[in-house]
Amino acid sequence: MNQPQRKTRLQLPRGAESLLLEEAFVHRRVIATIADLFTAWGYMPIQTPVLDFFDGYRQLLDDDDARHTYRLVDREGELLMLRADVTLFMAKQIGLAIRSMDLPLRVCYFDAILRHQEGGDLSHSEFYQVGAELVGLAGVEADLESLALLNRLLEELRLPRAVIHLGSRALVDAYTGDESVRARLRKGILARDWQQVENELGTQVGARARELFAYVASGAEFLADAAQLAKGQPPTVAVDLERTAHIVATLLPMLPVDRLRVDLSEVGSRHYHTGLAFSVYLPGVGSAVAAGGRYDRLFAAFGDGAPAAGFSLFLRKVEGAMQDRERFLPPTERVRIPTDDFAAAYRHAEKLRAAGQVVIFS
């Protein structure tokens, strides 16, 4: 066997992942549990295509997003992209049909995505995203619903140490109207690179921005600090912080202690975010396990506009951290029935299966 044959027969493409047996069973059980939760909240599933025309999404991707997208050319020469972000593909599917839909619309999804990862983390180009989106509601009630549902999801998966860090893209917009400066500023803030922030805004304004965007505190601390934080900031900052304070004050009594923090460096990792932005972190996992927020201008790129808010969770990142993971394991007890008389064995097995037992023929 020559080297190329050995490689293609024995290895998966770099970044791809397969699940076998018990791991696949757990994965499917977890998805079923999440689906039940979403159904109980009135969210209906949507299945997005695995590939679509790249050009339709280009304006919604920043250069980094575009660079991490797998692209291919079809037989007619059209440039296609593999699904790299379910929210984007979903926005097109819904945006094209939104005129005929009753809003608000609650949708959920369970899909794999593929993004090229550079450098060290080559084992994860393929991710499994589950998410819920509330389309057609602009008010703070949609933000509250998204966060409350996300918290229920974290409870359902028994991730008690998960923390939600809450911020807002609108704070970046308050500092500049220039799109290209906004993009660089957002990246600097997300990286907590205050030198880059100063480079974009100048020393004096940059220092003021740092005071705002470096802020991280518990929800209760933020409620005490919000008015002071707004002092000396651009005028719309106070309005946005008030909105955030309303969300925090409403949710705090409902959530576990230390579930919700305000972290103003959370300004949304995607180009299309508008207001509320948040990420979820989990001890033992080296990157955010979920992210979401508001994206009020996304649907307009594909037809009639509609405000929207939602989140997505990287399921494979949390499956190893779930408490009581055994509740998702396959049953270990199996009844073995000999098949000397196959018809009789079949009838007996069906009775036992109907009673909930696992029966295999031996």
Place this chain on the structure above:
Amino acid sequence: VSDLLTIAVPKGRQFERFSAHLAERGVDVVFADRELVATSHDGTLRFLLVKNDDLATYVGHGIAGLGVCGTDKLDETSYEFYALGALPFGGARMCLIGRRGQALHLGAGAAVKVATRYPAVAREFFHNRGIPVDIIKLSGSVELAVVLGLAPLIVDVVETGRTLAAHDLEIIEEIGRTEIQLVANPAIYKIRYRQVRELAERLLAPLAVIGDGSD
């Protein structure tokens, strides 16, 4: 998941400097013979002793929440970090180096051949100048590349310049400064922001400031 905040520290000379820096701030860390994991004497911090080249990987994957790492290594990785500040030791120069007195005509047609441990830094330097470059990645003793004729130029870190002089090499151009940074895994920074901030302030503040605070 350990509740101790974990810091990846580089083996060798940088560790000696960092442990002296820690001791000045009241943190003692001692690795037992052949041990690569140690806990500070007050039981609040865990240290991982790793190769400098692997340090970013341990922090990038969240095995360590913090790391003490040169910007020369950080610039070569695609992991994302929060840079919390520079430590006051271990700074050096990243330089383009060639044989002493050798006439060079960079950008004159064919790609220039450069051997280096820092391909990303070297590539960016030449691409910013619009000069085609052929990078040869090495993992150590880079000066030999010029001596033995593998490449006429190298890009490497220079601290004292003594190694260059010993091989009849000279700095053609300083590409930039490198420093030892205290970096954090972004997710761990978020989860343990209070602890990380307190530690960063303790490690990055000048001794005089720490003294003022405790009086």
